[in-house]
Amino acid sequence: MIFLDFAVRNLKRHWVRSFLSIIGIVIGVIAIASLGIMGNSINLLVANLITDVGDTIVITPHTAIGDTFAGDPRTAVDATIPARQVDEIRRAASPHRVIPVQQGADEVEFGGGESGYTQVIGLDAEDIPALLDIKVGQYPRQNQPGALVGTYLAEEYDISPGARIAIGGDDLRVAGLLEERGFAADINPDYAVVVPSAWYRDHFGTDDAYSMVIIRVGDVGEIDSVKDAVDDQLNRREETVDIFDSRELLRQYEEIYRQITTFLVGIGGISLLVAAVNILNVMYISVTERIREIGIMRSIGVLRREVLRMFLYEAVILGVIGSVIGGAFSAVGGYFISVAAIEVFTAGTTFGENFTVFDLTAVGFVIFGMLFGIATSIVAGFYPAWKAAQQQPIEAMRHD
């Protein structure tokens, strides 16, 4: 077809301009697609990091600090919940499972001369399977003490089930390793040693002080009534405990990554605009330069729609080449950016492992970027060509 041939020849004749147009489109597509991929990866990652425990109530001793996060070390150090109150909580929360938690820290020898000051968590042996999953080994029993080691700690000191560690000089066998747990509302044992509460009490000599009480409520709908019951029971005269539930924590996390998403969408929107203006600019100039030529062609019998078709071919050729290159670049670029971002976000953890950057959404972003590039090129090339074709041939010919 003559107009397609024309379009190709025009692009070749002005190859520098064509090249610049393509670069403009490539940059636009990259900006959109790689930002999309990055935002998507971060969202996936954050969603991955949060252990969803939507049915957990966490009770911590009331402190002057107030609404601190349950894992805040000050809470654990400053105050404790006495056994009497734990019983009251049990009564109030019945029939839901109540898990009192003791937390301390001690020098732990991991064998091979390596040791470190480590968090030690004491849990009733019966409660451990309800709260924590093990990766390898077995849960310890109350009468047969053993330690469960957090996954990062195990990795750092190369510990496997059956190994022997010493907590503050007391020997203990490692019964198993814990699954990674991440940021949860209650406890994070990834860097800790978990021991049965009997052993904990023997070792630390504390039998009446709990740093936290966890209530597992089977039905999310009952969370509020359980909270109220506990509140009634313990905080009637004065505030003795603070009561959180995991929904609040999840809401906080959701708020944070909603903000991250908004931020990235904002940047994405701006780059979308910049890319569009860039493509518009390049295409507009290249068509405007040729208004005279359009006038000549119209004067010797080229129809308006044929002019448009010719420029459409040009825009599509540029748009497709630019978008394909841009799409390829952003697929590669987005991958590396995401990998880098994940490394920063998950430094020292294993959450980033086996994390795939390219899910359907990421591919969707690349396709969106490419379609956007092609569409913008077409609009940008079409509009000035249409304008020129609307003019009387003689007016167009006078243009320069």
Add this chain to the structure above:
Amino acid sequence: MSDIPVIRFEDVSKIYPLPAGDVVALDRVSLTVERGEFIAVMGPSGSGKSTLLNLMGCLDVPTSGKIYLSGKDISGMNDDELTRLRRDQIGFVFQQFNLIPLLSALENVEFPVVLTPDREKSRERAVEMLRAMDLEEELYTHKPSELSGGQQQRVAIARALVNDPALILCDEPTGNLDTKTGTAIMNLLAEENRKGKTIVMVTHDPKVAEYAHRLIQIVDGRLV
């Protein structure tokens, strides 16, 4: 049929609105061009000759007045009809040649044929036209920018004649040619006219005007 004039102008004015004031390029011009006529349009520079020719060629629209081509009011025709009219019925030779820079001399001549349904013989027709214009064969593949003014003019005339139009409009067809080539071109136009083509030609050269059968004088946008 034959008594319907090829072109009829009725009180045609063309006014260019400029910030410094309106320029009246044509002032209530009425004229008729009969089939088979050979007309020379003369007048001083800036008198409106090109404007007149552009209006005849449907390249521009009048500010007021009516233009009839073969009896049809062109203001009632849509753009596609006007474009096809330019393509099939009118051959236009521009004062500034207006060749398409992208295309070689031969392709420029071929272009109007390619736009028509019978494009098969386009290459033959183009070569034939350029031969008639005496253009050296080695120049056929040259781009307009690689041709002299006179060579470009011959290509432009070849392009105007290639679709065998009934009406030929020439703006200074010999302006850039030496006497010998100029004469050859004029003989060619006269030959076309003998074959029944209607020709309207703008010229400054009284000798060239002699080829025409009728002279239209124009001064300050008015016929005299």
